[in-house]
Amino acid sequence: MASVRVIGTGQLLELSTRLRRAGHENIRQSFHRRLRRAAEPLRDDLQDTIRGLAITSQGRGSGRRGGPSPTTRPLRASIAAAIRISVRTGGSPGAKVWLDKARLPDDIPVGLVNRINDGRVRHPVFGNRRRWAQQNATPLWWDKTVRAHQPRITREVERVVDDVRRRLE
Structure with missing residues (x-):
């Protein structure tokens, strides 16, 4: 999955050091x-x-039976709830948007989220490893969303760094 990288992270490091020294x-x-x-x-x-x-x-072929889902949690809502933000202003400052593995239910492996981002998910039918199904999703949903936000985030971080630098001087 893609990530947002802000050029000039050295400026964030330098600003973080100055903030600690200033004690504000x-x-x-x-x-x-x-x-x-x-x-x-x-x-x-x-x-x-x-x-x-x-x-x-x-879809099912003719004559094949269906059945209830073995999980009570909706897959997409569970993945959405696991998307988090972490912000650091210390040693390696910045903000990170990431998928928290600990917030995913035990029956949803992290690799499944990566396969959904790839656009193709193969899985056993109701846990039966002799029968497999394939499901398709819009590929690169994570990457495209991150790329769409990258210019705005870059501008915003540059503005924040400039404002804080002015307040420290």
Whole structure:
């Protein structure tokens, strides 16, 4: 999955060091809060995208029986709930939007999310490893969403860094 990379992370490191030396707690909190706010629209859009993602299958052949889902949790809602933001203003400052493995239910492997992003998911039918099904999704949903937000996040982080630098001088 793609990630947003802001050029000039050396500026963030230098600014983080200056913030620690200056000891301005309210400026550091503001810096942290504004970095989080810059990443929140991306997280929200990723959650909306996975919730609305169409996952299709080939359907059952004639004479094949169906059955209830072995899980009670909706797949897409579970993945959306696991998308998180973490912000660091210390050693390696920045904001990261990521999929928290610990928030995924035990029966949803992390590799499944990567395969959904690839656009093709093969899985055993109701856990029966002798019968497999393939489902298709819109490929690169995570990557496309991140790319769409990258220019806005870059501008916002540059603005935050400039504002904090002016307040420290």
